Amino acid sequence: MLLARVTGTLVATQKHHKLEGAKLLLVQPLNLDDSPRGPELLAVDGVGAGVHEKVLIVLEGRAASDAIAQKAAPVDAAIIGIVDRVDLA
């Protein structure tokens, strides 16, 4: 899993039927110092995240499907939680 920041929302009327009802958000993966880590991604939202929130994302197909409780949904990234706190040892 990776830390990420929600940077935007996206609307797509025409999409695969397994994605109907799914919310798609633009996310920027982050390093521990909150600097950008690679390119922005599109992730399905399984928790009701909003723009500017720090979130935890999965970057794996079947895990992302599980996040929206859909078997074999054609997705590869999903938001699985909203981050309250990151503790460094």
Add this chain to the structure above:
Amino acid sequence: MQLGRVIGNVVLTLKNATLDGVTLLLVQPVSSSREPIGKVIVAADSVGAGPGEYVFFVRGKEASFPFAPIEMPADAGIVGIVDQWHLG
């Protein structure tokens, strides 16, 4: 599987319900000479690892297998705490 060192944890209140009670730890992947390699990831812990410990972790959907039959959305998971390793 890959070697890593636990360097912290992540706290989530609002999350996928299957993650309730699951500890999420920050893991810095390391080489066999204990040098950091690559970037820090967040991994689900199924073995009770803690900060500072050397662990090994899996990537992919297999990370959720220790929590079966719960279908958890995890793509990285700690599956062992390393007591020691030796290079030949």
